[in-house]
Amino acid sequence: MNIVCIAWGSLLWKPAPLKLASGWHPGGPRLPIEFVRKSDDSAEVALVLCEGARPMPTYWAYLATADLTEARAMLGAREKITPARPDWIGSIPSREGAHEDARIAAWLRRMRIDAAVWTALPAKFEGESGRVPTPDEVVRTLDSLPEEERAEAERYLRHTPAHIDTHYRRIIAQRLGWHAQRDAHVTSMR
Numbered sequence: 167m168n169i170v171c172i173a174w175g176s177l178l179w180k181p182a183p184l185k186l187a188s189g190w191h192p193g194g195p196r197l198p199i200e201f202v203r204k205s206d207d208s209a210e211v212a213l214v215l216c217e218g219a220r221p222m223p224t225y226w227a228y229l230a231t232a233d234l235t236e237a238r239a240m241l242g243a244r245e246k247i248t249p250a251r252p253d254w255i256g257s258i259p260s261r262e263g264a265h266e267d268a269r270i271a272a273w274l275r276r277m278r279i280d281a282a283v284w285t286a287l288p289a290k291f292e293g294e295s296g297r298v299p300t301p302d303e304v305v306r307t308l309d310s311l312p313e314e315e316r317a318e319a320e321r322y323l324r325h326t327p328a329h330i331d332t333h334y335r336r337i338i339a340q341r342l343g344w345h346a347q348r349d350a351h352v353t354s355m356r
Contacts, residue, residue: 167232167233167234167280167281168228168232168279168280168281169228169229169231169232169233169234169237169279169280169281169282169283170226170227170228170229170279170281170282170283171184171186171226171227171229171237171241171282171283171284172194172195172197172224172225172226172270172282172283172284173190173194173224173225173226173227173284173285174194174197174199174213174222174223174224174225174326174330175199175212175213175214175285175322175326176210176212176322176325177244177285178190178225178325178326178327179325181227181244182244183240183243183244184229184240184241184244185229185230185231185240186227186228186229186230187227187228187229187230188227188228189227190225190226190227191225191226191227192223192225193223193225193226194223194224194225194226194273195224195267195269195270195272195273196221196222196223196224196269197215197221197222197224197267197269197270198215198216198217198218198219198220198221198222199213199214199215199216199219199222199224199330199332200213200214200216200219200289200298200332200333200334201213201304201323201332201334201335201338202214202216202219202289202290202291202298202299202304202334203287203288203289203290203291204290204291204292204299204304204307205290206293207246208318209311209314209315209316209318209319209322210318210319210321210322210323211299211304211307211308211319211322211323211334212287212322213326213330213332214285214287214288214289215286215287215288216289216298219332219333220332220333221269222329222330222331222332223327223329223330225327226282229283234257234259234261234281234283235261237257237281237283238252238255238257238261238283241255241283241284241285242254242255245285245287247285247287253286254285254286254287254288255283255284255285255286256270256282256283256284256285256286257281257282257283257284258270258271258274258281258282259281267284270282270284291303291304291307301333301334301337301338304334304337304338305337305338305341305342308320308338308342308344309341309342320342320344323335323338323344323346324344324345324346324347325347326346327346328346328347
């Protein structure tokens with residue numbers, strides 16, 4: 167079975183400990199993603215799936231495993247998702263309450279790929295899982311971070327490929343001046 171990981175955020179430039187069998191390829195399924203997850207353990211506001219957001223390009227890479235359970239575990243370890251939340255790792259075929267996604271299923275059929283895993287974390291803001299913040303709330307939060315955390319959050323946003331041009335990203339760039347790095351790239355390391 168060939169298994170891919172679909173990604174759009176920090177997995178692209180920091181995949182470890184995820185074991186890739188290829189570099190990241192453009193042309194993944196277009197998915198609704200937005201900067202709407204403020205985790206308790208990091209400064210950045212991360213890109214996550216967000217129904218209602220404009221579909222954006224994604225990337226994909228073959229994983230160094232032919233076992234879907236192992237692929238899910240690898241991604242869970244990379245994303246620090248506890249085994250108690252298996253639904254936060256999406257997969258096709260579905261496992262352990264994982265989310266299936268018709269857009270990803272159609273893309274897999276078109277690409278003739280057997281299986282996929284992806285991060286299915288929900289939006290989160292002010293400690294409330296599932297809460298989608300407004301763009302103003304995101305900007306205020308980023309702007310009020312202490313210097314070191316603010317630099318970390320800015321790095322995350324600047325490293326996200328420029329063509330992932332979300333509504334929130336445009337507002338953050340306009341108000342905070344955090345534009346994508348021209349040389350931001352996707353790792354091709356295995």
